[in-house]
């Protein structure tokens with residue numbers, strides 16, 4: 428599920444196409460008709476590429492339920508959020524409990540929310556990064572699967588810092604998905620314990 432440019436989707440597709448990540452993408456859903464992610468998915472020949480318009484539904488619950496029905500029909504196991512900018516309803520999270528993954532452009536639990544990059548910059552931290560995590564009912568609050576750190580430089584603005592973080596995202600997200608598929612993990616409280624390869 429994606430709302431934006433789709434650069435994370437693109438690197439995940441590359442990792443799958445090159446055989447690095449043994450998975451397949453059954454469906455790409457966007458809430459935004461103009462999302463670059465939709466174009467990337469269509470160009471990659473993904474079977475089902477859907478724009479599901481929130482305006483066609485009465486509320487978030489109805490929208491999420493329609494997305495959930497489409498996902499179930501596709502037979503997908505994992506739901507990978509790649510720049511999906513809508514908060515998921517509790518019902519959706521429960522329906523796919525433990526099967527939704529997100530990437531956030533900050534080192535959680537710091538700077539959760541819609542502007543993790545700008546908030547970290549404004550706070551004045553000297554390192555930031557990205558976090559791949561499971562999705563639960565708390566926004567950016569699920570168990571942490573992987574993190575990567577980048578420096579924050581004195582002359583950074585939001586764009587330059589986000590670009591540096593995205594370079595790491597593009598390495599970390601496919602690598603973590605590969606690990607999920609190949610190794611698997613269990614949860615010990617909030618701790619993700621990877622199975623031995």
Ligand code: GRF
Pocket residue numbers: 429430431432433434435436509510511530531532557593596
């Ligand atoms: C990424 O920075 C991700 O961390 C955040 O949204 C951005 C999506 O970028 N959740 P893209 O659409 O994958 O280029």
